[in-house]
Each structure stands twice: as structure tokens, then as C-alpha cells.
Amino acid sequence: MRAEVGLAEFAFSKLDPDGTIVNLLYLESGIASEKPGAALYFRDKPRSPERVVPLLMTNLTLGGSGNLLRNLCDALAAYGTNATPALPQLTNLLTHPRPAVREAASNAVARIAAR
Secondary structure, X not given: OHHHHHHHHHHHHHHOOOOHHHHHHHHHHOOHHHHHHHHHHHHHOOOOHHHHHHHHHHHHXXXXXXXXXXXXXXXXXXXXXXXXXXXXXXXXXXXXXXXXXHHHHHHHHHHHHHO
């Protein structure tokens, strides 16, 4: 069994050397613990806004931990005007009970609207 997993990991590393596909999958259908890291990946390497921004928005709608929400806000901010459709959801987070989430949402709104 371990050899099969190793072969699968090797094949996947050849198909997705920079991790874009795996992080898209984490946002789309991953478990909750994988999503904050995937959001950070797209914050640091914004790409494919037509695909990623809707996934980030969907995860905002689903809610989750404060850590996840902050990371989603930060990732959306990295997309600038490409994330304009997320402004209503981000604006809703300005009243979130956690101050760090409110701050991340405020920063995202400012960055998206400023560009």
C-alpha cells in the first residue's frame, strides 16, 4: 500500500509541481484544516482569478474559523479588482465578532476598492 501512495505522490508532483491544482481542490472540497493553507497559497501566488475568486467567496459564505476567514480575506485582497464581486461578503464581515476577522475584511475592502 505505501508503495502505491508513494507512486501517486510522485505522479501528482509531476502533474502539479507548484501546488496550484491541489490547493484548488482543497478550497473546493478539502477538509476544514486544509482550507486556511490553500487560501494563503493563493494570497501569495494569485492566479486564475476566474476560478479562484469564486472558490474563495464560496468559502467565505460557508464561514469557518477566524483563521480561515482572515486567510480568505487576505487572499481576496491579493486579487485586487478581480475580487470586486466579493465586496458584499467582505463588507458583511466588518461586523464579525472577532476583531482580527473585521480587520482582515476591512483591509481587503480597502485594497480591492483602491485599485
